[in-house]
Amino acid sequence: MKRRFAFTQALLACLVCVACSSNAWAAEKTGAQKSAAQLLPGSTMVYAELSEPKVLLDLLLEHPLRERIEQLDQVKKAKQTPQYLQFQIIVSLIELQIGMKWNEAFNSLTEGGISVGFDPKTDGVALLAQSESADALENLRDTFLKLARNEAQRKGNPDPIKTTDYRGITTYSVGEAKFATLDSLLIVVNNDELGKTILDNYLDDSAGSLADNEQFQNARKTMTGKPTLWAYLDVATVRAANPEADFYNQKNNNVALELLIGGLIGTAQKTPYLTASLDIDTHRLALNLSAPHDPDWIGPEHEYFFGPGGQGAAPPLLEPKENLLSLSIYRDFSSMWLNSADIFTDKVDAEFAQANANLATLFSGKDFGEEVLGSFQPEVQFVATRQHYEEDRPIPAIKIPAFALVFRFKNPEPMRADFRRMFQSLIGFLNITGAQNGQPQLDQDIEKLGDHQILTSTYAPEADKKLSEQNKINFNFSPSVAFAGDAFVVSSTSQLARELVQLVTKPRVQGDKAKNNFVPNIQLNTDFSAVRDTVNDNRNQLVTQTILSEGKERDEAEKQVDLILEALGAIQNLSLHLDTNQETVQFELEVNLAK
Numbered sequence: 001m002k003r004r005f006a007f008t009q010a011l012l013a014c015l016v017c018v019a020c021s022s023n024a025w026a027a028e029k030t031g032a033q034k035s036a037a038q039l040l041p042g043s044t045m046v047y048a049e050l051s052e053p054k055v056l057l058d059l060l061l062e063h064p065l066r067e068r069i070e071q072l073d074q075v076k077k078a079k080q081t082p083q084y085l086q087f088q089i090i091v092s093l094i095e096l097q098i099g100m101k102w103n104e105a106f107n108s109l110t111e112g113g114i115s116v117g118f119d120p121k122t123d124g125v126a127l128l129a130q131s132e133s134a135d136a137l138e139n140l141r142d143t144f145l146k147l148a149r150n151e152a153q154r155k156g157n158p159d160p161i162k163t164t165d166y167r168g169i170t171t172y173s174v175g176e177a178k179f180a181t182l183d184s185l186l187i188v189v190n191n192d193e194l195g196k197t198i199l200d201n202y203l204d205d206s207a208g209s210l211a212d213n214e215q216f217q218n219a220r221k222t223m224t225g226k227p228t229l230w231a232y233l234d235v236a237t238v239r240a241a242n243p244e245a246d247f248y249n250q251k252n253n254n255v256a257l258e259l260l261i262g263g264l265i266g267t268a269q270k271t272p273y274l275t276a277s278l279d280i281d282t283h284r285l286a287l288n289l290s291a292p293h294d295p296d297w298i299g300p301e302h303e304y305f306f307g308p309g310g311q312g313a314a315p316p317l318l319e320p321k322e323n324l325l326s327l328s329i330y331r332d333f334s335s336m337w338l339n340s341a342d343i344f345t346d347k348v349d350a351e352f353a354q355a356n357a358n359l360a361t362l363f364s365g366k367d368f369g370e371e372v373l374g375s376f377q378p379e380v381q382f383v384a385t386r387q388h389y390e391e392d393r394p395i396p397a398i399k400i401p402a403f404a405l406v407f408r409f410k411n412p413e414p415m416r417a418d419f420r421r422m423f424q425s426l427i428g429f430l431n432i433t434g435a436q437n438g439q440p441q442l443d444q445d446i447e448k449l450g451d452h453q454i455l456t457s458t459y460a461p462e463a464d465k466k467l468s469e470q471n472k473i474n475f476n477f478s479p480s481v482a483f484a485g486d487a488f489v490v491s492s493t494s495q496l497a498r499e500l501v502q503l504v505t506k507p508r509v510q511g512d513k514a515k516n517n518f519v520p521n522i523q524l525n526t527d528f529s530a531v532r533d534t535v536n537d538n539r540n541q542l543v544t545q546t547i548l549s550e551g552k553e554r555d556e557a558e559k560q561v562d563l564i565l566e567a568l569g570a571i572q573n574l575s576l577h578l579d580t581n582q583e584t585v586q587f588e589l590e591v592n593l594a595k
Contacts, residue, residue, distance in 0.1 A: 033185065034202065036115035036128045037211035037220075041197045044210045045238065046118040048231035053110035056228055056280060057103060063282065065570055065593070072563055098143050109140060112184075117210070120241060124194025126187065134184045141181055148174065166199055219273050222290060222584075227277035235291070236272045253345045259331060262343065263305025263521075266297040267585055283572075286590045293585035301342040304335035306521060307378065310580055314520045315379045315408075316508050320499050322386040324401055324530045328523045332378035337369035362422050375415045377486075381406040385496060386534045387476065394461045394471040399537045402476075404491035404500055412486050419488065420455060423481045427457045440474055447494075452484040452501050456494040518586070522578040528594075532568040539565070570594055 036049060050056065060066070069075055078084060095101055112130025119126070131137040145161055152160045162173040171180045178195050179188040182202060189195040200207040210216050219232050252258040271291040279286045295310030306312055312330040319326060336343065340352040352369075359368040366372055384403040389395045409415055424444065431441050442457040458478045462471070480497040482489035487504035491497035535542070539561055546557040572592040579586055 033130075033183070035211065036117065037216065038205075038209045039128065039187075039198045039201045040115075040117040040126060040210040041119050041121065041194070041201070042208040042210055042213045043121040043237075044117045044119050044213075044216075045234045046116075046232070047210060047216070048116050048229065050114040050229050051226060052228070053114050054107040057106060059280065059282065061103065068563075068566060068570060072567075073560060094147070097147055098140060105140065109137065109186075119194055119197075120237060122191060122193040122197065124189055124191045126189045126194055126198060128188075128198075129186045131184045131186065134181075137181055137184055137186055141186075145172070166196060167203060169199055169203075171195065171199075215272050219275050222275055223277065225279075228280045229276075229278040231276040233274040233276075234272075235268070235274050239269075251345045252343060253348050255344070255348065258343060259336075263298060263302045264585065266299055266302060267291060267293050270294065270297040271585075283593045283595055284590065285593075286588070288586060288588050290584055290586040293580055293583065295580075295582065301339045304332035304339070304378070306330070306580060307332065310582065311519060312378060312521070314523050315381055317523050317525055318381050318383050318406065318500065318503050319525075320383055320385050320496065320503060322530045322533070323383060323525075323527055324386060324534060325382075325384045325526045326524070327382040328520075329380055330378055330521050331380060333376065333380075334369055334373035335378075337373055362425070363418055366418070372415075372418075375410055376488075377408040377410055379408060383496070383500070386530050386537070387493065388495075389475075394459075394475045396473050396475040397470045398473050398476075398541055399534070400473065400476040400492075401534055402491070402493040402496040404489055404496050406500060406504055407488045407490075409486045409488060412483070412488075416483050419481065419483075423455055423479075427479065440472065442479070447498075449484075449498065449501055452482065452505070454480055454482040454494065454497050454501065456480040456497070458494065517581040518579040518584075519581065520577060520579050522576065524574075524576040526574045528568055528571040528573060532565055535568060536565055 109131040111132040115128040314328040317326040387402040447454040480494040
């Protein structure tokens with residue numbers, strides 16, 4: 001009985017899946033057929049369309065990464081569970097009944113694409129599809145209806161399929177799902193009201209459609225090319241539906257979140273809509289989120305985020321050797337600090353005030369927000385690189401990437417002395433506390449590179465472990481600061497500090513984001529080949545940890561770690577951008593796979 005019940009559930013689920021996958025109506029084939037936007041009501045809040053499902057399905061089934069993923073232990077175990085095996089049996093039975101493989105049926109029924117819409121007015125969800133022909137859709141529909149009725153009859157249950165007539169069109173109900181077939185078109189909805197609206201628009205345009213919505217028309221104009229997936233969100237309706245939830249205006253209690261997205265609050269309060277597009281091919285995945293934007297929407301308290309008139313630009317990315325991650329952002333930290341009362345909750349603002357008082361002692365009584373942070377330009381760069389170790393120095397058991405922050409002084413000379421003293425005091429403090437806890441001591445030195453100065457510190461080796469590769473984690477670090485022109489470098493290692501001094505003094509060239517007058521606000525790039533090499537540097541430690549934490553044999557643990565390394569090797573790089581111009585804000589994420 002349980003198997004029959006599961007079979008019925010899967011059968012009905014497949015019917016709904018087929019229904020939702022059979023029609024995007026992205027293009028008209030005859031005068032009677034309309035696009036999904038012409039059928040959905042004008043009050044539709046969320047809309048998405050998949051233009052070529054077959055291309056995407058073939059890519060997923062045949063992609064080289066699929067074989068690698070299927071070799072993962074977690075995937076292998078999942079495929080041996082009773083639930084998965086039972087699902088495979090059900091799929092095989094359905095394929096036998098319809099006379100074709102499931103992916104062949106999917107491709108036949110989704111030739112025109114897939115669309116989905118959510119209408120808050122009716123609280124309804126619609127799935128729209130167009131098959132390759134009316135005959136293909138009708139045959140599959142009748143086969144599934146027959147299977148569902150036969151299963152119910154064997155169990156002694158009444159007919160699960162209910163049929164009704166609406167304006168001469170036969171509609172079907174299977175539980176909560178309701179659907180109708182119109183030539184090669186298939187409509188699936190979750191309530192009658194939305195279904196009637198769609199059918200009215202199909203018959204005579206009497207209900208008003210999403211395609212007639214001026215805001216949706218404007219969103220459509222922003223679509224470029226033919227993305228794999230395109231989606232639209234009516235942000236104005238989302239705001240109107242939550243008039244009492246003043247989350248758009250609440251003060252933040254999370255400093256990191258504020259730095260990441262705080263400046264977008266003004267856009268969220270005013271922008272009418274958001275669009276998303278996703279492009280996928282064999283070696284690339286690219287996501288773009290875009291919304292109308294106006295610098296005047298940004299309140300004075302958030303000017304630190306985009307800069308005056310929205311013209312604050314993140315500096316070009318730094319690219320040292322074997323770079324794991326490079327990040328650059330535009331943020332006026334001084335302005336954020338001084339406006340903390342308007343940005344953050346009272347508790348967080350009080351913490352800012354306390355920090356300001358404490359930090360003043362490190363800077364000879366200078367106000368930290370106004371005089372110290374105010375001495376920096378509103379731009380920050382961060383890098384993390386694979387680290388190499390000198391043969392005559394202690395090598396740590398756990399190898400950590402080198403990392404550094406790069407700031408730019410507005411007026412370098414007055415502040416250099418303060419930061420030199422602060423660094424030397426910090427190293428002295430670390431030596432005192434380290435000695436109390438049995439940690440190695442730091443030796444300080446000053447280096448000159450032309451007109452540039454580097455203050456370094458190096459952990460003194462323990463006499464009995466100088467050439468060992470099992471030293472403390474401390475030996476990953478040789479804390480250093482560098483002054484090069486207007487640049488101020490804070491680095492975890494002296495080696496990276498030296499390399500950055502050479503890079504920060506070169507002429508800076510912005511990337512191609514200047515096209516269409518876009519100004520970069522956040523830029524990030526990750527090189528996965530360097531990430532893989534860094535993980536591989538710690539392979540033995542990872543194997544040992546896997547043995548201890550999961551109780552695996554060494555051969556099995558090594559295989560699991562090697563699969564992780566192989567997965568990292570499948571990705572070439574990942575990049576992320578947040579950019580604005582006078583009309584648009586856009587977020588872009590791109591992943592490139594190794595060829």
